[in-house]
Amino acid sequence: MANDISSGGSSEFLAARRFFRANSSTAKEEIEVFVEDEVDTVFWRHFFAKHEPDKNFKIKVLRCGNNELCGKDALIKFIRLDSLGRNKLIAIDSDYDYIIDDYHSYTQELRACKYAIHTSDTYSIENYKIVPSILKEAIYLTSFCEQISEDINVMIFETSQLLYNLFTIHLFSTNKKDNVYKLSDFKSDLNKLTYKNNKVNESTNTYISNRINSFNLYIDNNRAEYDDFLSQLKSKGVEECNCWQFMNGHDVLDEIGIKIVANISNKYRGEYLQWLHANVADQTRKENLLKKFNNSTRVADGLHQLKDRIREILYDIKPDFTWKASIKNDNQIQAIFQ
DSSP states (O other), rough: OOOOOOOTTTTHHHHHHGGSTTTTOOOOOEEEEEEESHHHHHHHHHHHHHGGGGGGEEEEEOOOSOOBOOOOHHHHHHSGGGOOBEEEEEEOOOOTTTTTTSSSHHHHHHHTTTTTOTTSSSSGGGGGGOOHHHHHHHHHHHOOSSOSOOHHHHHHHHOOOOOHHHHHHHHHHHHHHHHHSSSHHHHHTTTOOOOOOOOEEEHHHHHHHHHTTTTHHHHTTTTHHHHHHHHHHHTOOTTTTTTTSOOOHHHHIIIIIHHHHHHHHHHHHHHHHHHHHHOOHHHHHHHHHHHHHHHTOOOOOHHHHHHHHHHHHHHSOOOOTSSSHHHHHHHHHHEEEE
């Protein structure tokens, strides 16, 4: 049995509830917003915060009877879309619901619901963190390098371009529901992605090219349907330059964002250590400077710890509100309250 659902349930009930308070004339309008988990509450608060001077947003997580998170499917099931309104919203990850027709049984209903705020032109909240401004901030916080010469935007674009064909084959297979190229298969291929300096490793290019070629017969046997599907994807905004936005957010965070930051941060950390050993002769001072550097960046040693610190930073840092997807989310929310 799901809990954390308001009794009465509907947006109309929540809107009327304020008039039964002693201070109803001065009470802020209350809006309940249900999200998928606690990490999502941190993310979505940034978007609702600017509307809070005259409103009180209560961001809630839906849990099952065993206190486990229920996720998106449970939100749709227990908090019915027809119960939503100005005073009761859901804020969710898009997943593939906005690019693949009938991805879920509720996909069409979800698309038509004005009160379902979704990650716009992205798979999930994690995709919002894989933008140049945020990745640069993560590089700085883990290396303290002020002059980052690498063009992060180009790195993301080249990665997206490399993965486009493989990703669209995965989407096509998902749309057909034939299990030829499942999410787990695509994730396994994405795991092979590596960087050297500010470029995708040549071994990765070769691997991805071979994987694309392995699906040639599959595509040839479905050529007309596949070409039509690509046209549909393009009409929904999925292109070579941005397809990373529509990939599973957790995978993109781990296999693209964290790898880019770790690769560049590790380089600058190494340069600092080289400077330290070459220019500081006093051993005590050298040890103190190294300790201060590690404490400040919260990375003592090792690539694994560096990646953990990067993941922490990316989840904690607020979204880039100048990014197109963030602007669309603001527009979604404004449209409800105008």
